[in-house]
Amino acid sequence: MYLISYRSLRQMIGILGMILPFLCWGINALVNYMGLLNNPNFVNTDLSQTYIHGDNLKSSVSHYYYTASSPLFTGILITVAVFLFTYKGYKRDDANDRYSWITDRFLCTFAAICLLGIVTFPTGTHTAITDNFVIFVASDLVGNIHIWFAGGFFMSMALMSLVNFRRHPGKVFIKDNEGTVYLVCGCIMLAGILILCMYFVFDNSNSWLNGKFVFVNEVVMLCFFGIAWLVKGKSIPTAYLLRKMQSDTI
Numbered sequence: 001m002y003l004i005s006y007r008s009l010r011q012m013i014g015i016l017g018m019i020l021p022f023l024c025w026g027i028n029a030l031v032n033y034m035g036l037l038n039n040p041n042f043v044n045t046d047l048s049q050t051y052i053h054g055d056n057l058k059s060s061v062s063h064y065y066y067t068a069s070s071p072l073f074t075g076i077l078i079t080v081a082v083f084l085f086t087y088k089g090y091k092r093d094d095a096n097d098r099y100s101w102i103t104d105r106f107l108c109t110f111a112a113i114c115l116l117g118i119v120t121f122p123t124g125t126h127t128a129i130t131d132n133f134v135i136f137v138a139s140d141l142v143g144n145i146h147i148w149f150a151g152g153f154f155m156s157m158a159l160m161s162l163v164n165f166r167r168h169p170g171k172v173f174i175k176d177n178e179g180t181v182y183l184v185c186g187c188i189m190l191a192g193i194l195i196l197c198m199y200f201v202f203d204n205s206n207s208w209l210n211g212k213f214v215f216v217n218e219v220v221m222l223c224f225f226g227i228a229w230l231v232k233g234k235s236i237p238t239a240y241l242l243r244k245m246q247s248d249t250i
Contacts, residue, residue, distance in 0.1 A: 010233030013083050018226030020076050021219045024064035029056035031068040032131070053131040060214040061222070062123035062146065070133045077115045084112035089164065104164050111156040117149035154189050154221055161228040162186030177245045178231060185228035192221040
């Protein structure tokens with residue numbers, strides 16, 4: 001029986017999180033550019049409606065649920081959810097650990113449930129979607145549930161980086177370059193959550209970055225989510241960078 005190592009599992013979680021927005025954007029743009037969904041060699045045009053594509057770059061990563069990238073979007077999220085469900089991490093039995101209840105298993109299971117919630121409850125919209133690959137549009141209620149699941153995922157992964165990846169047995173956090181990377185990644189994810197909360201408060205928020213502010217913010221959070229997991233997975237690029245940082249400080 002073949003077993004996947006924890007290092008490989010961590011690396012795959014990080015890589016999938018980082019490439020998600022770029023793959024969805026790229027595949028959607030490719031399908032639109034080639035006109036595949038109106039091509040009689042690709043679809044049965046007699047039984048299909050005319051596909052009118054919108055912007056290749058959507059207002060949020062979650063809006064790719066409605067585009068030609070929908071299978072890719074849902075597939076990657078479900079794959080990451082499965083990986084997180086199988087990730088047990090370290091067992092914390094130290095009675096002196098103030099964060100002993102925040103186990104790797106607890107946070108990863110919670111994050112996996114949130115990812116499945118993101119897929120089950122699609123994001124809502126207040127504008128018409130012309131390139132609606134799945135036909136229907138989620139209600140405001142479903143869209144709000146989606147936002148809560150997305151916030152729960154990023155919050156749990158921020159805690160994973162800030163607490164679980166950094167701590168030693170007891171009350172000690174690692175304070176080397178690796179610990180600093182986890183700290184920065186977790187802080188940026190938390191900052192991203194706070195910024196998005198502020199974003200939804202302002203009535204003129206749709207004008208920020210031409211309506212693409214949420215997408216950009218999500219890309220930043222996903223990138224630092226991926227970096228934290230790649231560092232934890234001892235990937236070759238991040239291990240090299242950590243060694244480089246260590247040599248520069250000596």
